[in-house]
Amino acid sequence: xxxxxxxxxxxxxxxxxxxxxxxxxxxxxxxxxxxxxxxxxxxxxxxxxxxxxxxxxxxxxxxxxxxxxxxxxxxxxxxxxxxxxxxxxxxxxxxxxxxxxxxxxxxxxxxxxxxxxxxxxxxxxxxxxxxxxxxxxxxxxxxxxxxxxxxxxxxxxxxxxxxxxxxxxxxxxxxxxxxxxxxxxxxxxxxxxxxxxxxxxxxxxxxxxxxxxxxxxxxxxxxxxxxxxxxxxxxxxxxxxxxxxxxxxxxxxxxxxxxxxxxxxxxxxxxxxxxxxxxxxxxxxxxxxxxxxxxxxxxxxxxxxxxxxxxxxxxxxxxxxxxxxxxxxxxxxxxxxxxxxxxxxxxxxxxxxxxxxxxxxxxxxxxxxxxxxxxxxxxxxxxxxxxxxxxxxxxxxxxxxxxxxxxxxxxxxxxxxxxxxxxxxxxxxxxxx
Ligand code: ADP
Ligand code: MG
Numbered sequence: 321x322x323x324x325x326x327x328x329x330x331x332x333x334x335x336x337x338x339x340x341x342x343x344x345x346x347x348x349x350x351x352x353x354x355x356x357x358x359x360x361x362x363x364x365x366x367x368x369x370x371x372x373x374x375x376x377x378x379x380x381x382x383x384x385x386x387x388x389x390x391x392x393x394x395x396x397x398x399x400x401x402x403x404x405x406x407x408x409x410x411x412x413x414x415x416x417x418x419x420x421x422x423x424x425x426x427x428x429x430x431x432x433x434x435x436x437x438x439x440x441x442x443x444x445x446x447x448x449x450x451x452x453x454x455x456x457x458x459x460x461x462x463x464x465x466x467x468x469x470x471x472x473x474x475x476x477x478x479x480x481x482x483x484x485x486x487x488x489x490x491x492x493x494x495x496x497x498x499x500x501x502x503x504x505x506x507x508x509x510x511x512x513x514x515x516x517x518x519x520x521x522x523x524x525x526x527x528x529x530x531x532x533x534x535x536x537x538x539x540x541x542x543x544x545x546x547x548x549x550x551x552x553x554x555x556x557x558x559x560x561x562x563x564x565x566x567x568x569x570x571x572x573x574x575x576x577x578x579x580x581x582x583x584x585x586x587x588x589x590x591x592x593x594x595x596x597x598x599x600x601x602x603x604x605x606x607x608x609x610x611x612x613x614x615x616x617x618x619x620x621x622x623x624x625x626x627x628x629x630x631x632x633x634x635x636x637x638x639x640x641x642x643x644x645x646x647x648x649x650x651x652x653x654x655x656x657x658x659x660x661x662x663x664x665x666x667x668x669x670x671x672x673x674x675x676x677x678x679x680x681x682x683x684x685x686x687x688x689x690x691x692x693x694x695x696x697x698x699x700x701x702x703x704x705x706x707x708x709x710x711x712x713x714x715x716x717x718x719x720x721x722x723x724x725x726x727x728x729x730x731x732x733x734x735x736x737x738x739x740x741x742x743x744x745x746x747x748x749x750x751x752x753x
Contacts, residue, residue: 383433383457394443395437415718417510442463481719482526482646489631496644497718500735502651505735507651511526512525528599530646552599554589554627557699562699567609603628623650625647627647629645645704652735679701693708
């Protein structure tokens with residue numbers, strides 16, 4: 321509380337009194353400002369609630385309001401910390417990344433039904449109808465190793481997912497990182513880099529961020545003295561066929577298995593690389609091959625798995641002694657395949673489904689250190705066989721991508737349930753230890 325002096329007293333020319341009066345004015349100015357701000361906020365809230373309760377242009381106002389009300393009660397503390405140091409690198413890490421709403425979704429007033437309250441939890445608000453047809457929300461809660469909301473950058477996602485795996489390759493193991501999810505959920509954005517229109521900035525993707533760390537590690541005296549070097553491969557699996565993305569017109573390659581169950585992709589390019597720029601050039605070259613002849617980036621590339629690999633090679637060795645694989649998986653959406661009359665599309669869908677199921681089984685086998693590895697279930701798991709054997713020294717990370725919109729809820733729940741099953745197994749195994 322500030323006492324305001326009567327005018328007469330202030331008339332005296334003492335400097336103390338002038339000072340005091342300027343303090344009084346300042347206090348009053350601040351008070352006025354505060355009141356104006358409060359009034360403005362109250363008005364905003366009122367306007368918003370009117371808008372939300374009867375927004376004539378928004379067919380989804382009811383859901384939007386329900387989600388808002390629910391979120392209002394949540395304590396939000398999402399992941400923002402860029403450092404993953406100190407975190408224990410688990411053998412299998414399962415994370416979820418929610419992409420932001422696209423401009424088109426915002427324009428059509430699509431509703432964001434995903435909440436990410438903390439660094440490891442996520443809620444899907446599903447719209448349901450009661451028997452009397454009144455609408456209500458069902459809140460599906462999930463827990464993963466990490467959950468990334470729409471504000472998380474590729475760099476932050478990388479830090480907690482693929483980065484801890486880089487060491488694995490230098491320790492002679494196989495590290496594998498999968499991007500899983502429906503088409504349009506952000507797999508290629510995360511792995512390959514951010515899009516600016518149709519142009520992709522490769523420097524911002526997990527491939528490039530990993531390459532940076534690989535070369536930083538390679539610089540260390542230990543590896544210099546060993547004369548270690550790095551090679552890159554980039555290939556695509558479409559149906560049960562493998563195509564080399566680093567050769568012109570991406571030739572098809574044969575996959576053979578020798579007597580010791582070693583799987584070889586015959587003639588696969590292993591490009592020696594000396595620096596990050598070499599890797600970027602390779603990624604760009606591969607991406608061009610991957611999407612060439614397509615009218616839209618997402619038509620055929622979303623029906624194939626892309627595998628980018630870096631290998632650590634010692635002098636005199638022909639095979640890499642450790643590997644990092646990054647897999648941009650084919651879209652996991654169903655629906656489109658079952659309704660489509662196109663036989664080719666249906667076959668593709670069935671093949672993709674088969675490979676994703678086999679993948680889950682193989683990660684399950686890895687987490688259980690099982691001697692039975694069902695890698696022959698698909699071409700994908702066959703060529704990645706090395707990733708799933710060898711026990712503790714191999715590490716895997718799955719990033720499940722989800723779209724935020726109400727219209728994707730079915731695919732989103734499918735994606736989360738798949739990821740959850742992979743994690744569930746891990747948790748169970750951890751409990752047993
Ligand atoms: P997918 O490979 O899963 O089919 P894309 O990576 O092609 O999906 O992403 C679909 C669209 O969404 C692209 O235009 C992409 O730029 C955008 N997008 C995806 N994830 C993000 C993100 N985290 N931040 C901003 N835009 C994103
Ligand atoms: Mg893609």
